[in-house]
Amino acid sequence: MSDHPRKSNFTIEPFKNPVILDPGYADKTWEMLEHGIRKILNNNYDGLSFEVLHRNAYNMALHGFGEKLYSGLVTTLTRHLQEQVSASIEAAGDDQFLEELNRRWLEHDKALTVIRDLVALMDTTYVSESHKTPVLSLGLDLWRDNVIHSKEIQARLPRALLRILQRERMGEVIIRDSVKNTKTLIMYLEPSSYQKDFEKPFLDDSAIFYAGESQVLMERCHCGEYLQMVERRLREEKERASHYLDDSTEPKIISIVEEEMIAKHMRSLVHMDSGLVSMLLRDEYEDLGRMYSLLRRCAGGVSTIRDLVTSHLRETGKQLVTDAASSRNPVDLVRRLLDTKDKYDRIIAGVFGDDKTFQTAVSTSFEYFINLNSRSAEFISLYVDDTLRKASEEAGGKEDVEIVLHKVMALFRYLQEKDVFEKYHKQHLANRLLSGRAVSDDAERSLIAKLGVECGNNFTSKLEQMLTDIKFSQGIIRGFYASQGVDEEAGEGPILAAQVLTGAIWPTRPSTACKLPDEMHDVCEKFRAYYLGSHGCRKLTWQTDLGTADVAATFGNGQKHELNVSTCQMCVLVLFNSADRLSCKDIQQATAIPLPDLKRCLWSLACVPDMNVLCKNPMNDDIAEDDVFCVNDNFTSNSFQVKIDTAAAEESSESEQQEIRQKAEEVRKHQIDAAIIRVMKAQRVLNLDGLVAEVAKQLRPRVLPDPAVIKRRIESLIEREYLEDNRNQYQYIA
Secondary structure, three states, rough: OOOOOOOOOOOOOOOOOOOOOOOHEEEEEEEHHHHHHHHHHHOOOOOOOOHHHHHHHHHHHOOOOOHHHHHHHHHHHHHHHHHHHHHHHHHOOOOHHHHHHHHHHHHHHHHHHHHHHHHHHHOOOOOHHHOOHHHHHHHHHHHHHHHHOHHHHHHHHHHHHHHHHHHOOOOOOOOOHHHHHHHHHHHHHHHHHHHHHHHHHHHHHHHHHHHHHHHHHHOOOOOHHHHHHHHHHHHHHHHHHHOOOOOHHHHHHHHHHHHHHHHHHHHHHHOOOOOOHHHHHHOHHHHHHHHHHHHOOOOHHHHHHHHHHHHHHHHHHHHHOOOOOEEEEEHHHHHHHHHHHHHHHHHHOOOOOOOOOHHHHHHOOOHHOOOOOOOOHHHHHHHHHHHHHHHHHHHHHHHHHHHHHHHHHHHHHHHHHHHHHHHHHHHHHHHHHHHHHOOOOOHHHHHHHHHHHHHOHHHHHHHHHHHHHHHHHHHHHHHHHHHHOOOOOOHHHHHOOOOOOOOOOOOOOOOOOOOOOOOHHHHHHHHHHHHHHOOOOOOOOOOOOHHHEEEEOOOOOOOOOEEEHHHHHHHHHOOOOOOEEHHHHHHHHHOOHHHHHHHHHHHHHHHOOOOOEEEEOOOOOOOOOOEEEEEOOOOOOOOEEEOOOOOOOOOOHHHHHHHHHHHHHHHHHHHHHHHHHHHHHHHEEHHHHHHHHHHHHOOOOEEEEEEHHHHHHHHHHHOOOEEEOOOOEEEOOO
């Protein structure tokens, strides 16, 4: 017998007898439900029993009256929306239209949620089985069909939205939530209606508004004010779109503002009196940046700005470099060019966002106008010379010289005749080194290194050798005095400080003959003997016109000064140690200085106010052979050391310029010939255009020759049988 109790099986069966309902049950129940639903739709919950309503709706669905419940709900909702909601919204004034629409929608949405809960069983059984629209979706569809698509509301809604947006654009404060909620409602119910009924009219209306506003602003405002207004409008539209318009609308409305306020007035803005040129002249960088950031939004905006910047810079630079007054002060001219370059570099970096196209435009503009002046290479070299000389005299000048040289190299890169600059720089470097006015060996070598980077070592090899000669000369002088057993600083008598220069390296110039005083002549001969004793195969030629001398002078009043003079001036002054009065003719016989040079020397000693260590009889500015000179015993100066410059020869600078250019052009011919031969050796056969282009490319680091000059050199090489011309196909003759 089992200990487990026996299990019994049982089932629950339906009632044997169906529930018999009152024939009027459905009508009576629906009548009660309809009354409650109407109160819910009217937001009136007084006296309602949700438990009773829910039970009745449940029983109707349970006993098969789902169709009656569903159709009654549709009828009740439709009548309520048509007779109360639509009528209420249509009756609202323009200012309250959107608020009333949103208020009614919120009430309807809330009522739908309550009604759905009441008829939940119908929603899950009858609706699903009959493939009807669920209650919530049904309420939305009925709202759309009976309210939004109401003829009057459908016509008024876009106008109301546009009107309120227009008021905000005009500066009024609006209730943004009304617009936002309306937009959300439209997008929720029918997205296509938003684009068709609102967005398109909104964009069309905006285009008209901004077209009119831009025209008025263009007539009333200067460029800076207009740009600020455009910036403000873009900011407002972006904020407006993000707050209560659809995300897809933002790029469209921004595009309309750009088109109507920027693109259509782009050229007028840039070229107006208060436009781009005025901003450049007045350094209005904030407005420049605003113009760039706005115009770059539109096709062709950046090129419009760049073209005017280029034309303005070229015109300004052309006036600067071709102005006769500017050319008379080359140092100031180059300084102004550097200031202009600094200004545009700052604009490109700070305003135009380091735009490479602007950098290229500025570079080509500088290259254009700098090379309009054939003396630009000379002027840049003069500026470098002036900078280095001043830096050697001023305290702390060496600290800034590297910055200046870096800026100068920017101008140097634009030169097409870099070989001419080399000639002038070589001359100026020689003068600095021989006069002891170089800022430092490091600064000079730094500049040479920068030139080498730009043009190659061949460009700077002679310049480096000049510095080497100066250092070598210092050792030679120390060795000379050591061999004489004399302290060069404490020794008695004349002290020689000679510079031994390599003749083929240093710039050549006509030498002025000068007979040295006997005591100086003896020292020079001793130095010659010493130098040739260790360098017997070399030859020394004295260049007295390049030398200077420090002369200790005592005047009649007992006042002592140290006079820094040229070697020729020293030779003249020493004569007055043994004579009280000398004529120009006597001085010329004693010194052997050519008469034109002697007259300039005497003029600087006797005719310059505050520097007249000699007296002249008769007292005038003309030097004649019979004029008599004597020491000015009344000479005084506040400085112990007095520097007396020699007057420059008339038109010497012009003849020097011609000579330097002729030498540069002569060297250039050989460089072009060598480049042609190099190209033809590599190519063997080449047409004219290809040969000219390749030669220009090779020579560009030093010079940009005229194609006509290259063609003449090609013809010269053909005549000398280096090349052969076969119907414009040039062939190298090995």
